[in-house]
Amino acid sequence: xxxxxxxxxxxxxxxxxxxxxxxxxxxxxxxxxxxxxxxxxxxxxxxxxxxxxxxxxxxxxxxxxxxxxxxxxxxxxxxxxxxxxxxxxxxxxxxxxxxxxxxxxxxxxxxxxxxxxxxxxxxxxxxxxxxxxxxxxxxxxxxxxxxxxxxxxxxxxxxxxxxxxxxxxxxxxxxxxxxxxxxxxxxxxxxxxxxxxxxxxxxxxxxxxxxxxxxxxxxxxxxxxxxxxxxxxxxxxxxxxxxxxxxxxxxxxxxxxxxxxxxxxxxxxxxxxxxxxxxxxxxxxxxxxxxxxxxxxxxxxxxxxxxxxxxxxxxxxxxxxxxxxxxxxxxxxxxxxxxxxxxxxxxxxxxxxxxxxxxxxxxxxxxxxxxxxxxxxxxxxxxxxxxxxxxxxxxxxxxxxxxxxxxxxxxxxxxxxxxxxxxxxxxxxxxxxxxxxxxxxxxxxxxxxxxxxxxxxxxxxxxxxxxxxxxxxxxxxxxxxxxxxxxxxxxxxxxxxxxxxxxxxxxxxxxxxxxxxxxxxxxxxxxxxxxxxxxxxxxxxxxxxxxxxxxxxxxxxxx
Amino acid sequence: xxxxxxxxxxxxxxxxxxxxxxxxxxxxxxxxxxxxxxxxxxxxxxxxxxxxxxxxxxxxxxxxxxxxxxxxxxxxxxxxxxxxxxxxxxxxxxxxxxxxxxxxxxxxxxxxxxxxxxxxxxxxxxxxxxxxxxxxxxxxxxxxxxxxxxxxxxxxxxxxxxxxxxxxxxxxxxxxxxxxxxxxxxxxxxxxxxxxxxxxxxxxxxxxxxxxxxxxxxxxxxxxxxxxxxxxxxxxxxxxxxxxxxxxxxxxxxxxxxxxxxxxxxxxxxxxxxxxxxxxxxxxxxxxxxxxxxxxxxxxxxxxxxxxxxxxxxxxxxxxxxxx
Numbered sequence: 001x002x003x004x005x006x007x008x009x010x011x012x013x014x015x016x017x018x019x020x021x022x023x024x025x026x027x028x029x030x031x032x033x034x035x036x037x038x039x040x041x042x043x044x045x046x047x048x049x050x051x052x053x054x055x056x057x058x059x060x061x062x063x064x065x066x067x068x069x070x071x072x073x074x075x076x077x078x079x080x081x082x083x084x085x086x087x088x089x090x091x092x093x094x095x096x097x098x099x100x101x102x103x104x105x106x107x108x109x110x111x112x113x114x115x116x117x118x119x120x121x122x123x124x125x126x127x128x129x130x131x132x133x134x135x136x137x138x139x140x141x142x143x144x145x146x147x148x149x150x151x152x153x154x155x156x157x158x159x160x161x162x163x164x165x166x167x168x169x170x171x172x173x174x175x176x177x178x179x180x181x182x183x184x185x186x187x188x189x190x191x192x193x194x195x196x197x198x199x200x201x202x203x204x205x206x207x208x209x210x211x212x213x214x215x216x217x218x219x220x221x222x223x224x225x226x227x228x229x230x231x232x233x234x235x236x237x238x239x240x241x242x243x244x245x246x247x248x249x250x251x252x253x254x255x256x257x258x259x260x261x262x263x264x265x266x267x268x269x270x271x272x273x274x275x276x277x278x279x280x281x282x283x284x285x286x287x288x289x290x291x292x293x294x295x296x297x298x299x300x301x302x303x304x305x306x307x308x309x310x311x312x313x314x315x316x317x318x319x320x321x322x323x324x325x326x327x328x329x330x331x332x333x334x335x336x337x338x339x340x341x342x343x344x345x346x347x348x349x350x351x352x353x354x355x356x357x358x359x360x361x362x363x364x365x366x367x368x369x370x371x372x373x374x375x376x377x378x379x380x381x382x383x384x385x386x387x388x389x390x391x392x393x394x395x396x397x398x399x400x401x402x403x404x405x406x407x408x409x410x411x412x413x414x415x416x417x418x419x420x421x422x423x424x425x426x427x428x429x430x431x432x433x434x435x436x437x438x439x440x441x442x443x444x445x446x447x448x449x450x451x452x453x454x455x456x457x458x459x460x461x462x463x464x465x466x467x468x469x470x471x472x473x474x475x476x477x478x479x480x481x482x483x484x485x486x487x488x489x490x491x492x493x494x495x496x497x498x499x500x501x502x503x504x505x506x507x508x509x510x511x512x513x514x515x516x517x518x519x520x521x522x523x524x525x526x527x528x529x530x531x532x533x534x535x536x537x538x539x540x541x542x543x544x545x546x547x548x549x550x551x552x553x554x555x556x557x558x559x
Numbered sequence: 560x561x562x563x564x565x566x567x568x569x570x571x572x573x574x575x576x577x578x579x580x581x582x583x584x585x586x587x588x589x590x591x592x593x594x595x596x597x598x599x600x601x602x603x604x605x606x607x608x609x610x611x612x613x614x615x616x617x618x619x620x621x622x623x624x625x626x627x628x629x630x631x632x633x634x635x636x637x638x639x640x641x642x643x644x645x646x647x648x649x650x651x652x653x654x655x656x657x658x659x660x661x662x663x664x665x666x667x668x669x670x671x672x673x674x675x676x677x678x679x680x681x682x683x684x685x686x687x688x689x690x691x692x693x694x695x696x697x698x699x700x701x702x703x704x705x706x707x708x709x710x711x712x713x714x715x716x717x718x719x720x721x722x723x724x725x726x727x728x729x730x731x732x733x734x735x736x737x738x739x740x741x742x743x744x745x746x747x748x749x750x751x752x753x754x755x756x757x758x759x760x761x762x763x764x765x766x767x768x769x770x771x772x773x774x775x776x777x778x779x780x781x782x783x784x785x786x787x788x789x790x791x792x793x794x795x796x797x798x799x800x801x802x803x804x805x806x807x808x809x810x811x812x813x814x815x816x817x818x819x820x821x822x823x824x825x826x827x828x829x830x831x832x833x834x835x836x837x838x839x840x841x842x843x844x845x846x847x848x849x850x851x852x853x854x855x856x857x858x859x860x861x862x863x864x865x866x867x868x869x870x871x872x873x874x875x876x877x878x879x880x881x882x883x
Contacts (some may be wrong), residue, residue, distance in 0.1 A: 036860055057742075057831075061841065062841070064660040064661055065662070066663070066848055070637045080646060085631060144624045145628065147613075147625055149613045149614075198768070201661070201662065202662050205662065212809075220659065220833075221668075221671070221833070222672070222833035222834070222837055222838065223744065223833050235826035254742070254830035254831065255831065256742055256838075257831065258828055258829045258830075258831065260726055260729065260829075261729060261741050261742060261829055261830065261831055264730070264733050264734045265733075265740075265741050265742050265831075267734050268733050268734065268740065268741055270741065271742075275861060294578050403844065419646040433842075433844060434844060492716075505854075554703075
């Protein structure tokens with residue numbers, strides 16, 4: 001065996017050259033051939049047919065628990081929206097509407113919230129939906145043993161609760177919380193059978209029991225979650241086209257981590273829906289008339305780069321402003337995202353009705369950058385052309401999480417790095433795995449950072465920009481990554497979170513957004529990407545939950 | 560020959576075999592201990608708190624109370640040395656612990672995921688052998704041009720990265736021709752592309768070595784004398800030369816098996832196939848220490864076993880080695 005290794009060492013360099021040649025030669029014939037589209041062009045007005053199994057291929061991580069109370073991340077929201085329902089949801093117009101709830105009232109002081117739940121609903125294990133059942137869910141979420149993160153934060157202001165009668169639940173709050181109904185619309189606060197919640201966590205993680213149009217039949221790890229139709233389902237979701245059970249017999253929820261394989265499986269007809277479609281794939285699919293595209297931006301915050309104002313050089317507002325005018329975001333988005341990501345100029349997602357955008361603050365203007373930096377004392381240049389002040393280079397560290405930034409976004413960051421260099425600003429991009437990335441953030445070892453956050457409603461602004469959010473959780477993580485500590489902003493956010501009059505709330509949130517935009521604490525990029533590609537054999541794909549995960553209640557499969 | 564010396568020689572051979580086995584077992588235990596130790600300390604040097612992994616990752620913002628409960632439950636509040644010896648004691652009794660991310664016993668997870676990965680690796684090894692030997696035999700019998708062509712093919716395929724090869728095979732056989740599924744389940748037609756992805760580079764590597772030896776053997780003295788005795792070309796090949804050609808292949812197979820296990824990480828992710836490799840990938844990202852340790856130990860054990868088997872096979876194929 002020892003005599004073989006040197007041989008291998010001799011062979012490899014030559015072989016790599018040949019392989020590279022093959023890569024170049026292989027590109028042309030390997031292009032995907034058009035499909036014979038027998039399912040293409042199904043008329044939109046066709047009559048729905050019942051039956052069939054939809055195969056969904058997810059590129060998100062496989063959840064470690066199918067109960068979104070445990071932890072609480074987006075992969076859980078995607079799958080659990082098929083079998084769990086929430087007290088409230090959002091309709092197509094973005095309006096908050098009751099779902100498992102009937103209505104809700106709040107006391108004049110904002111400290112008592114009464115929720116009336118519907119009396120005609122049963123979980124798929126036969127347990128009736130009651131006020132006690134909802135209470136058991138909230139207790140489950142607030143129990144540290146459940147290890148809830150997103151749901152726990154959303155219900156943080158609930159002090160105590162009491163079922164007044166079978167359908168009325170009274171909640172006592174520590175401070176008024178006008179975002180509570182929005183929180184109730186999130187899948188991480190979905191309502192499950194209290195009988196099922198009494199099982200061990202392991203059992204409940206494997207097959208949570210809800211009220212949705214589908215129910216969990218089995219879960220084969222690393223392969224698929226098998227969902228079957230809930231035959232007793234009667235109530236339509238918001239904006240539904242029909243009543244009664246869903247059309248599809250079953251959904252197979254598969255996990256296919258590799259984007260190219262996911263798309264190949266869709267083209268081969270092995271799966272009918274894929275999520276996490278990449279910009280280049282979406283562009284390629286647009287030429288294929290058997291594949292359709294659903295763009296469903298997530299609510300809450302936009303995708304943005306935050307500027308750490310707690311340390312040099314961004315503790316100087318002029319340097320923050322200079323940076324924002326130094327990078328050419330539009331050019332990067334145009335070339336890398338194939339028109340799939342419209343530019344954002346707001347801290348909030350474009351689906352948030354209270355979002356406020358100001359394009360004028362984000363012009364690409366190197367002349368302005370130069371003027372601002374000269375005035376701020378960064379007037380000298382070093383041998384590599386970077387600006388210097390008191391012997392220190394104008395250099396920014398930018399830890400990037402490879403599991404949260406898709407390849408196109410990482411390329412965008414590289415393009416920003418290139419344009420910033422022309423203004424004499426150095427950006428050091430560190431590609432990190434998720435844990436190391438959180439580690440860098442906890443150590444305050446960053447000047448720039450891009451972190452997603454999904455929450456329904458503008459109250460996400462309090463999570464991201466209130467000075468309370470600069471206090472780290474035990475893990476070291478804090479959500480206010482730009483580290484804004486502005487008493488005026490805190491006051492606006494506190495007031496906006498507790499006020500009951502909708503018009504005033506809107507005004508306060510708009511003023512708060514103006515403060516963070518004009519303070520140059522963030523550089524908005526685009527909406528949080530939620531792109532689905534699906535087979536044209538599928539009809540009525542598009543209805544989504546409050547967090548833009550697809551529902552397949554109205555969906556039917558053409559024969 | 561003196562019968563006494565004969566028995567003596569046999570006894571030496573038996574004690575020789577026994578000490579060979581004992582050496583392999585001790586060596587194997589040492590490797591497993593070293594792997595367990597390296598993983599135990601290595602994973603703790605990576606930033607991040609294992610208690611956070613238990614609570615769903617560092618971004619979960621778990622409360623201090625919940626983190627403390629998790630630490631106590633998994634013994635993470637003990638001093639590091641205590642944790643290390645507890646872990647070793649557990650491993651010695653075959654207790655691999657409970658996966659942080661899957662909340663299932665690691666032995667159960669491995670029991671589910673080992674068979675599909677082993678199926679993949681063993682099939683790939685077999686296919687690689689068949690391809691390598693087939694090409695070696697065909698090319699030595701087809702003259703100088705055939706040899707050059709085969710050699711070129713082997714060099715290229717040996718160097719092709721799994722990731723690239725898998726993508727090309729998917730584009731060709733799944734997307735363009737539609738013959739085979741691009742995603743693979745535990746068994747069935749979905750096995751073809753993953754096995755091919757692992758087998759082709761390995762076949763190139765094995766073939767390169769086997770063909771050189773085969774060619775030399777075909778031209779050596781014993782082949783000439785066999786032909787002189789009237790043995791047919793096929794007879795010479797089967798009875799004499801192939802045995803020589805197989806030797807370096809056997810020696811390489813142990814090493815190759817290790818590379819197949821690491822190749823499985825890529826292949827299982829691309830073809831969305833359940834298995835050890837894919838779970839290792841997600842376990843590392845999730846800082847799931849018991850699962851990472853379990854996967855590494857099982858892979859190391861499989862590697863040690865295959866190395867020992869290939870060593871033994873080499874001795875059987877070449878009696879000279881037994882005496883050495």
